[in-house]
Amino acid sequence: MYRYDEFDHTFVRERVAQFRDQTLRRISGELTEDEFRPLRLMNGLYLQLHAYMLRIAIPYGTLSSKQMRQLAFIGDKWDKNYGHFTTRQNLQFNWPKLEDTADILQALADVEMHAIQTSGNCIRNVTADHWAGVAADEIEDPRPWAELLRQWSSLHPEFCFLPRKFKIAVTGAEADRAAVAFHDIGLKIVRNADGEAGFQVLVGGGMGRTPMIAKVCRAWLPKGELLSYIEAVMRVYNLYGRRDNKYKARIKILLHEEGDDVFRKMVDEEYEKVKAAGGVSHLVPEKEIARIETYFAPPIYDALPDEDAQLTQHLRANSKMARWYEVNCAKHKQRGYTIVNISLKPEGGIPGDATSDQMRAVAGIADKFSLSEIRVSHAQNLVLPYVRKKDVVAVYHALEKYGMASANLGLVTDIIACPGLDYCALATARSIPIAQAISKRFEAPERQKQIGDLAIKISGCINACGHHHAGHIGILGLDKAGKEFYQITLGGSADEHASIGTIMGPGFSDAEVPTAIEKIVDTYIGLRQPGETFLGAYRRLGAAPFKEAIYAQAAE
Template sequence: MYQYTAFDRAFVHQRAAQYRDQLARHLAGRLPDEDFRALRLQNGWYIQRHAPMLRVAVPYGEVSSRQLRALARIAREYDRGYAHFTTRQNTQYNWIPLDKSADVMELLASVDMHGIQTSGNCIRNITSDALAGIAPDEQIDPRPYCEILRQWSTLHPEFAFLPRKFKIAVTGASEDRAATAWHDVGLHLHRNADGAVGFRVLVGGGMGRTPITATVVREWIDWRQILVYLEAVVRVYNRYGRRDNMYKARIKILVKAEGQKFIDAVEREYADILNLDTDGEAQVIPQAEFDRVAACFAPPAGVQPRSSTGDGAPADAPLAYRRWLERNVHAHKFAGHKAVTLSLKRAGQAPGDATDAQMEQAAALADRYSASELRVTHDQNLLLPWVRESDLYALWQEAKAAGFATPNIGLVTDMIACPGGDFCALANARSIPVAAQITERYADIDEAFDIGDIDLHISGCINSCGHHHSGHIGILGVDKDGKEWYQVSLGGSDGSALSGGVAASTPGKVIGPSFAADEVADAVEAVLDIYRETRSANERFVDTVKRIGLDPFKQAANAVRRSTRKEAA
């Protein structure tokens, strides 16, 4: 993990002190709401439906056990005993009183954390693959580059007030677990024919009202010049992005409208930056600085490639353990090690939520089994990246006792969901009750295993914080005459498979009119029943949808709607 320098540490502590002064002036009536709003947003503080909401940055998903314990303490002492992990590898709190917010900022700074640029029209938290640095299919570890991007983008004076928020994701693997094509900028690390390291640059992805996957604007840029090229991209966006209409302000709209003109403008800006650079060093990443940052991401002490020594399980290990091995345990770059997902999806708890006690338990597991390190995943779970194979059975027993061992990773109950209308002032409908209904419907793990791989994503509004567009099954909350309704879409993809070096991402297609809240779980069941009746051997749900088309699924779902309303009548 990256280790804060004295400068890094002083920076976040000074920021916390500045915020305390701003808050004191606001609470005393000397700093008006509108002036304070911009300042609190720069530090991750929103005012939501019921109370302030804090978003804490977890850069590229890496969090230490010490930091997780601090997050647990915030939940316990300042919130209502839990936190929420998001698709963008952040942590959110929904009930912290505003007059305690400066205390929370100081606590975060004490463990090298903050909420800087987790909101507002700026470059947000840099995200990556939760398996970065350990995945067998990884060509290049993206974490040092992510850290350099984080430092470059933090409080960058030219990009503090962009037309709209700006999100960057980075991957170095052949499978795109960072969903890069759905970001404003997606970066693919790879080597050229000469073996040199560089980036393929995708620009203009995003969900929301207009789901668009990113365009490849450059197949190759040397890693040393990536900051120059990104500066050119963001400058062009800052200059030409629309500010008159927030629904058309994202860079995806500019890229779609201008096409090659946008790419040409970026290339001119890139060349101009280099031409104005008289000493040849402006924004070019020095090798010494890269080496300093990269040294922080060396494998933890004691982690060495080793031959497998078994998982420590008895010969008669239970079926639940074998299923956990299949679903929650992942291949590793280092022989003798595995990565293990701690599932945060279970009955009675919103997807991605963890109580203070659960966070303390996860931190303890990380200390015992994963070199005190965890990752926040895109799918709203926690991951232990450094588990020895010989410890798997012991870890499973402890994870099961703590409620983390549900063997559902990648299955229908391992869903993505935003907090929705229960908390968010922007939401049209609630997400959590719908997620609970589906979780209860597929509580039988045998049935979930029979269905197999499903990405089910739920958003409470068109802003798509639950990434419904990219779900194999997507559920979107909409408002109709003041009541909650839900659209269902099928066939989306987050781009986990790369095709020709470009993420094969696609938005799902809506299957007819909206469903009432009490019809959604039935509609999902009807859709999955059609899949089970028509699938070929070993065929995934999303592949069946592509093969037979939407009509059979649409007819089955619409039959549920007609049946439900006939009974109600």
């Protein structure tokens, strides 16, 4: 993975010192809260319901074991011994003190991490396919470009005071595991007719109160032109994006109001100007991208048989482990290796939370069995990308010891949930208790297996951090006269066939939600054709049978 050089180190250290100065100026009163708020947000520091919250960037979800250990250390020293992995592949601490924040950032800088631009109206942490570099279906590892984007967007002189936040996601694979169509800019590595790899550039996707699927702005862009082209998109957005209404300020609204063709023309014209402006070439210097690429070169793999005889034997003897292997381990591009997905969704647990002890355990396992590398997925799970099949048994037992061997990846209990009203100042209702109740309801492994692929996603407010619009089943928590209630959507999807869920009808109380979900699931099982997934069945059948199932009783 990428390692900081002297320039990167200096940059992050200076940024920490600058934030320390800003914090002191705030505490002394030199800065008012109104002035300080955007400055602290640009370093990921929020004021939430119970305390401050610090959001730490995990660029494109790649993390070393050393970094993971440092996160555990920070959790123990300055927080309450745990952290929360988010849908943007970040980590949040829920209880830091303002006075300690600069020390925390310094501790992060020591391991080449930061919290730069994890909030605020700027380009946020760039996310990527969490299986980048190891997925069997990948065209190219997108992470060198994600790292380039991380550097390029850091304290960008022109684009740190945008109309609204700006999110970029990158994937290099056929299957979209990074939800690129739901980003302000989604980048997908594709081949053109000549077989050359370039970027398909999608613009204007997003969730929030006006969910939209991104539009293709460039079908194929030479990779070297990436930064200049994005500069053009960003300038058009910075100059013409709406600033009169924060709910209409995202780039998706500009694109929608101008129309796809006009917007594309605006970008193309600006891009021509960028290219013509002279000075430095508009191309990313090959030397620089080559420098970054060396950090992401594939490791030297052991030459192994595709199947490990001992593993096969163990799996035959231990059905629980066999099930976990089948559900949580994915096909690796290298023979004899597998991608181990660690579920942070124990039945009835808090989605995405990990204790410092668990973080250290994962770091230790990664050191022993995964070349000291870990990934964070936008589904709030962790990944060990380089596990030899012959080590799978040892990995499984080590995870089991720390309560991290739930065999539910992509199943009904692998629920995405934002922190909701248990932590978040913007939330209108709680998310986590709903996730817990549904998870409990469906905890029987056989039942989960019977149901198959099902993505339930829960947000505690319209901002949609829990990605409810993209859930096969989406749940949105709202407030009605001081009481929590929950709206259900069906048919959303974040993959390469992205779709936005449809609202079923009136909302439910917290106590009613698990039963409503159960009725939806039972309806699916009753009507599905052989091999048909929930999403497939919904797309075939439409909303009617599901609506009938959940509202029938009320009508009686």
